[in-house]
Amino acid sequence: MEFGIGATAACGACLLSNPMDVLKTRMQLQGELRARGHYTVVYKNVFHAAYAVVKADGILGLQKGLVPALWYQVVMNGIRFGLYRRVLNSGVISKADGSVSALGCVVAGAGVGIIGGFLGSPMYLIKIHLQSQAADSIAVGHQHKHQGFLAALYGICRKEGVRGLWRGSSTSIPRVGMGSASQLFTYSKSKDWLDHYGVYPRDSWQSTLFGAMTSGVVIAACMSPFDVIATRMYNQGLDSHGRGMLYNNIFDCFLKIYRSEGLRGFYKGWSAIYLRVGPHSFLNLILWDYLTRLHKKYKKNDSEGTTS
Template structure:
């Protein structure tokens, strides 16, 4: 049930946040391995990016990659939230006074995130490919030209084998590990803080909103470099042997971005990351909290009826 609750909550949030994910991906690929001022700026900011995509690809262009994105949420967040809830309920990371251990939250959040991210990596790969595809006038990064979700699965697996679907999966470990740890840590800690000072009831939407938007700032800052690296490696073209044509791995990607784009290159699309993660975290976590509370009430009612 923990898996189902996490998956449903994540899918509901994904429907709202996917357009920002599309914009984030495009902005991260803009000016790839080029110094500032040496490439055409197609997307000036998130507002301009949204307008450019809607104008060139139609309003539905903002929902590109939605199918694999939803499937990724089912796998990744179903596992992540499901396992994290089990850890919380077990009391392993709880202190004597009932509050959460900061170190325990970080370790548990990172651990469950890495597991979910690695298993869902093929879906993230396809999502990135489809979100990148655009009309020639606004295209950035390598264009894979897939005809759709299933077409992408067939194309990649037939050319590169099943292993090709996990190309770039190594980037999911630091990306999802850091993102998951910072999200679940800051969300849990902020709710503990609000609860301690009795500002809002722990299970109120205000508490969830505050926790989600606070965690969004931390996640965006901590995860942005890893997210840029993941997008670049997942989206790069491959040669006849299935090897990336731009980056041989994470260290090579870091060095090349540093040399050609500088520190700013690792924070391309930061605003889009935040405006994706903030609302996504809010809806994801409030759905998760609400569904968990409903499940607990249902179990309690059934228990009372059987006794």
């Protein structure tokens, strides 16, 4: 049930946050491996990016890649939140007063994130491919020209085999590990702090909102470089031998971005990441908390009914 609760909460949040994910992907691919001032700026900022996408592709252009994005949430966050709840319930990282161990929270958050991210990698790959597809006037990065989710799934398997669905998955380990650890650590410790100082109870929606928005800033700052690398690695085209046309591996990608785009290259789309992560985290975490409490209440009532 913990896995179902995590997946449901993540999908609910994804429906509203996917447009910002599309904009983030486009901004991260803009000016790929080109120095600032040596490429055409298609997306000036996140708001201009939204306007450009709607103008060229229509309002539905903001929801490109929604199907694989939802499936990715089912796999990745279903596993991530499900396993993390199991860890919390086991008491392994909890203290006597109900708060969580900082180190235990980081390790558990990173661990469950890496597992979920790796297993959900095929969905993330297709999501990036579909989100980057755009009208010629606003296209950035490699254009894969898939005709939809199932066509992409079939096409990749036909050309590259099942292993091709995990192309770029090495980038999911640092990306999701860093993102998951920073989110769950900041979220859990923020709620502990608010509860400890009597600002808001640990289970209140105000505490969830503060924790989610705080964790959003930390996630955007910590995860952005890894997110840019993941987007580039997943989206790059392949040569006739099935090798990446731009990057050989995650380290090669890092060096090439740094040498051609500088440190700023790792923070392309930062504003879109935060505007996606903040609301997404809030909706995701508040739904997760609510569904978890609802499930506990149901189990308690069911147990009492059985006893009587």
